[in-house]
Amino acid sequence: MDLFKLDGDVAMVTGAGSGIGQAIAIGLAEAGADVACFGHASKGGLDETAHRVTALGRRALVLTGTVTSESDLARAIDRVEAELGPLAVAVNNAGIAGSEPAETLALETWRKVHEVNVAGVFLSCQAEARKMLARGKGSIINIASMSGTIVNRGLTQAHYNSSKAAVIHMSKSLAMEWADRGLRVNVVSPGYTLTPMNKRPEVAEEVKIFKRDTPMGRMAAPEEMVGPTVFLASRASSFVTGLDLIVDGGYVCW
Template sequence: MTNRELEGRVALVTGASRNIGRSIARTLADAGAKIAVVARSDRAAAEAVAHEIEAMGGSAIVLLGDVAQEADAEQLVGETVKRLGRLDLLINNAAIRREAPIETLAFSDWREVMGVTLDGAFLMSRAAIPHLLASDRGAIINIGGLTAYTGAAHRAHVISAKAGLDGFTKALANELGSRGVTVNLVSPGMIDTNRAHSSSGGDPAHHNTTRTLVGRRGTPEEVAAAVLYLAGSNARFVTGQTLHVNGGAFLP
């Protein structure tokens, strides 16, 4: 176990059943937080993450819901508070990552990506804010992406949604900073993940033209470490910021 700086805290992690979300849930649990593992529909995968957390000595519940639906977002937050007693940390990680040329990009696909990634962050944050304000260390951490800053072909919907998260983060930081809630964004670069169910079936094409300065891809655990820092007591003077975790592939 790591140091227990999040002991007594409750974190809700969307898109927590696999990849980066799974690592975030495990890392925050390892630091002592109780975790609401949120997935849209894959209960088995979400329960596997909860079991992993429990095997580590942590505590977790599984909640299913579509963050792009207003009623679901409110229910996810409400159930977290009802079952775990409070809410201190909201991690908006749920996203859809697909590729399609702009000429063939269906409006329905555009809306679905926007709905989960950007609308979902708005709906979840709005539902969570009253509870985060009641915490002495409330925080919202949004998960962005490298191409929101570099651009890439065939990802207009994904890039637009992730770029929107950057603006959303700054807007909420301005509204909530004086009220004790920090809002930041972690922007992963090329991370070794299983993309078979969330993208076009393999590595995005832009990965073939992007290089890191450290000569390798990152791991989900390295992204989760950045989230843990922003969730902890040492980051209370950090808000409205983007923390890039990309091995030097993008230098702001």
């Protein structure tokens, strides 16, 4: 349907080198967008993502930097606009995770998770909005987690959970600030997803529990986050802002 097409749009995805970010970048290209792939140079994967975007007949741009750097983000978005065109869609996916009991959690670790997951998302939104608000048009989608709504059974991750809860409420706050200026801000909150991190042999037993605890009896594929993101990026969601779209196989219903 034409409502879901992104033909002629320019999108940027942070954390586009692997997992959910890579799947979304490719999915946006499948929907017709040209895609800028932003990520940390040391983590790799960005060139592969860009290659898969161009294989779909869309333009791609590889951008390296960190979401905690205002200057990195500003330079990246200036390049997007100079080389691809006006930024219409931004997906802020970059983030980090971890698990550690609260009573032994180092303040440095807490701060690092919140710096990337909360400050990094805010700085990304801010840099993107400065371009979009000037044109009175744009869609920002922040990737949070069902862990921003519930507490995962058996996982000690107060720092991660609280960071994702902050992303959800921050996104709603930004959505309300910018609602009458043509810029929509929404959230996709994945449940347990079979990313490379969850394919490691050392987490095999945890993965069994994740599947058991999900009503649909399995984990999501990263590609299953594409449809919800394309919906929120497209005209199909033109009257949707401030939404936290939980994609979790029913987990939060238990």
